[in-house]
Amino acid sequence: xxxxxxxxxxxxxxxxxxxxxxxxxxxxxxxxxxxxxxxxxxxxxxxxxxxxxxxxxxxxxxxxxxxxxxxxxxxxxxxxxxxxxxxxxxxxxxxxxxxxxxxxxxxxxx
Amino acid sequence: xxxxxxxxxxxxxxxxxxxxxxxxxxxxxxxxxxxxxxxxxxxxxxxxxxxxxxxxxxxxxxxxxxxxxxxxxxxxxxxxxxxxxxxxxxxxxxxxxxxxxxxxxxxxxxxx
Numbered sequence: 001x002x003x004x005x006x007x008x009x010x011x012x013x014x015x016x017x018x019x020x021x022x023x024x025x026x027x028x029x030x031x032x033x034x035x036x037x038x039x040x041x042x043x044x045x046x047x048x049x050x051x052x053x054x055x056x057x058x059x060x061x062x063x064x065x066x067x068x069x070x071x072x073x074x075x076x077x078x079x080x081x082x083x084x085x086x087x088x089x090x091x092x093x094x095x096x097x098x099x100x101x102x103x104x105x106x107x108x109x110x
Numbered sequence: 111x112x113x114x115x116x117x118x119x120x121x122x123x124x125x126x127x128x129x130x131x132x133x134x135x136x137x138x139x140x141x142x143x144x145x146x147x148x149x150x151x152x153x154x155x156x157x158x159x160x161x162x163x164x165x166x167x168x169x170x171x172x173x174x175x176x177x178x179x180x181x182x183x184x185x186x187x188x189x190x191x192x193x194x195x196x197x198x199x200x201x202x203x204x205x206x207x208x209x210x211x212x213x214x215x216x217x218x219x220x221x222x
Contacts (some may be wrong), residue, residue, distance in 0.1 A: 004152070031208050043114075043200060044153075044213040051208070089152070096207055097168065098143075100152040 002027045002094040006101035013080060013108055021075040021104045023090035028068045031093040035064050035075050038087045038103070047088075048075070080108045111136050114214035116201050122220045123191045131186040131217050133201030141204045142184035143168075143211065144176060146197040153200065159184055160207070191221045 003026045013019055023033070032051045036044040048057045048064040050073070056065040063076040073090055087103040117132045133142065143158040145168075155168030159178040173195060175187045184203075188195060198218050202211040 034210065036213075041216075043215040044202075046210050046212065049210045091153075093208065096158075096166075097155055098211060100154075102150060102152040 002030075002092060002099045004090060004092050004099050004101040006088075006090060006104050008104060009102070010105040011107070013106075015080060015082060015108055015110050017080050017108075018076070018078050019080055019106075021077070021088050021090075021106070023073040023075070023101055025071045025073075025092045025099075027094060028071050029094065030068065033064075033066055033073050033093070034091045034098070035062075035073075036089040036091065038089060040086075044089065080106075082108050082110055084108050113137065114201055114203055114212050116199075116214040116217050118217060119215070120218050122222065123188075124222050125192060127191050128187070128189050129191065129219075130188075131199055131201075131219075133184045133186070133203075133214060134182055135184075135201075135203040135212075136182060137203060137205075137212065138181070139203035139205050139212075140181070141207060142178065143202040143204075144174070144184065144186045145200045145202065146170065147200060147216075148197050156186065156199075191219075193221045195219065196221045 034049045035047040050066045061078040087105045089103045091098045091100045114135045144156040145153040147153045157176040162181040177185045201214040204211045
């Protein structure tokens with residue numbers, strides 16, 4: 001059974017820092033991995049989607065990497081800003097289902 | 111485009127009552143999904159649909175029913191609500207199973 005883990009559960013950093021969020025999964029037979037952002041009381045916003053054949057995807061200050069063999073993905077946020085404060089979720093597609101991690105709650109303070 | 115919308119945004123039910131949550135998408139997506147989000151457990155798939163007139167069970171389907179009579183709408187029903195169904199419910203849609211999912215804003219349901 002696929003399990004997705006995100007560590008740390010919470011992270012607090014000063015503005016301007018580059019930071020890395022981690023996501024690990026137990027079964028390397030995946031179709032793709034998706035990173036989401038969730039603001040308090042809101043829905044999920046898709047940030048990046050990495051297909052199983054890809055190694056990384058970039059969007060602005062965000063870069064996500066995927067290492068299927070080791071069951072890991074990282075989300076790199078460059079030059080963090082207070083507006084980046086949110087919960088970041090990763091989700092792995094195995095067969096017909098998207099399996100979610102429990103998220104990393106990020107706070108960026110001025 | 112409105113994207114994915116959900117109705118209602120909030121609802122309080124008493125144990126045993128029934129209700130229907132409505133999800134609508136205007137992106138012409140084939141696939142639609144219902145998830146629930148509980149503290150410390152992440153999002154879990156309740157039911158999903160791969161096209162109009164089709165539905166399938168997800169990870170936690172018990173106590174819920176769904177219908178997809180029109181391509182743009184996906185309904186989630188609770189026939190007899192239980193306190194364990196207190197949660198935030200999210201609807202999502204995608205063009206295909208392997209493609210990016212787009213989420214609605216959620217419905218916060220409390221069952222007393």
